[in-house]
Amino acid sequence: MRERELRGPLPLILLAAVLVYAAVLLLAPMAAIVSSAFAGGVGKVINALLLPDVLLAFRMTFLLALGAMLINTLAGTVLAWVLVRHNFPGKRLVDALVDAPFVFSPVIVGYALILMFGREGWFAPTVVQIAFAWPAMLLATVFVSLPFVTREIQPVLAELTLEQENAAYTLGANRWTTFRRVVVPQIWHGLLYGMVLTFARSVGEFGAVAVAGGAIERYTETATIYVFRAMHDRNPIGAYSVSVALGVLSIGILVVMSLLRRRPSHTAAD
């Protein structure tokens, strides 16, 4: 769509509204956090970030986000492939269910995992602990970040004609080579975008991992859970510092996403 040139005072009013909205909702909170964090000097922030609890929390956050990203890249691609390329009864239902994580409260998801894998649960484990440990947290993160990869590559896959794959087959390429050299390069851009979204969503998750992992200090604590605990423990420096670090990470992800969005996946044939 082309930008339209508006005349009169309306465009100015709209622009002002957008700026106020962005300032109140986005910039002001960020400014508040940053200014509070650095009120006592940079040294205090760095010290707060180097505390063993904080490092452990960040480690947990990264591992969960990485794990969820890897699992959902694979599972999300397969899911998108099946939804685009195959017809089966209940396909529309499955397609609708992909969006479930958008509508279910993460807290409920965490709670459901405990009900399933807790000591009294249906799938109460005998060897490894799942509930109130990292496996349940990973499952929770995987669930909340499930739709992104699938939803990003579904339309790209749908646009790819089957004929290109058929062409590769007649040229002598087997299924794997065809997928690797013909399909992946054309969905790569969407896949990458979906992976970044998955990672971003996983880093920011709070409710599901807090409930599924039990928010146990130094054991099942993520960065977001640490912020929550620091607030309760009247440890403002800790809460502010970790928030700033998470904020910087998010801005970094935003930059990557906007770079990815600028480049088209492939030049369309006319």
Added chain:
Amino acid sequence: MSILLENVTKYYERQAVVKDLSLEIESGEFFVLLGASGSGKSTLLRLIAGLIPLDKGRIWLHGRDVTTLPPQQRNTGFVFQNYSLFQHMTVAQNIEFGLDVRRVSRQARRQRVAELLRLIDLEGYEHRMPSQLSGGQQQRVALARALAYQPEVLLLDEPFGALDARIRVQLRQNLRDIQKRLQITTILVTHDQEEAFELADRIGVIDAGELLEVGEPSALYRRPKNRFTATFLGNANLLRGQRNGSKVYLEQPSEEVTLAAPPNTEHLSGQPVDIFSRPEEVEIALSRHELRGQLIGQAIVQEMTFAGPLEKVCVQLQSDRDRNKSSDLIIQVLLSPDEARTLGLARGKQVWVGLKDYHLLHAAV
């Protein structure tokens, strides 16, 4: 024998789209499968390439039974209707794809790409992306890609379908030249009879999954055995009659009209037949004795249309049962502008119609 199909059958949802089809194609032959859309011609091509499995029958390529082999092992070159070039690869990468998966060395690949670009007259285009090429150029790259690894058989599925008429004619000529030079056994699928005539050594006419008739273009055009072939390959005049003894008795326009039975039609003796004549085999005269061919009857000129180098004239035969009422038999005639002028033809003019040449078909039931 280069391609041998034995009783090939394919069902889609219990409907046979290719029915018990058998066909032999010689080495180096350019074979055109001609049929309307939905006739099963593209399905047959995909069965040969192994892109879809068949339900019955066998397929042999160069003496090798490939019936159960996947497309990768059939060594066919396939050109798709929409070219299906890999959009993320350059022209050179597209062309060398088949060599690359066969682990041909980089140097040999480069050499072959250069050779093929010369063949399709696109030298200097190796680093272009498919989206930077015109439809005709993309089509040529698709052909080069399918030829790169020297396949035993070249299969083309309506390769000129998406191109405009002028480019189509030019590309046809190129394809014919390349095919003759490489001597590669080729099957081309099309619905365009003009394309079939221009390219084919032999044409196979396919309808509703059945191969109705196979033959050289001129033989199929002049002496079709089948009513569908007769009408599909060009305009045809068909008159109902009966062959008895050495004569053919017409049902219309008049039962008194008889024609000499053409040679080699004894097998149709005593049976209802269609008298088949192409518009260029019909003649028109102003009086009965001026006709050189076999008289059919009198007719009224209905319509005259300009058809390029020739004049197309439609005349309506007059039935003798009711002199005033014309039968609905419309006969198409092709005349040179000279002939048309000499006869002074105009709408409503009464003329005599004769057949310079004709042929008998078994009447469709």
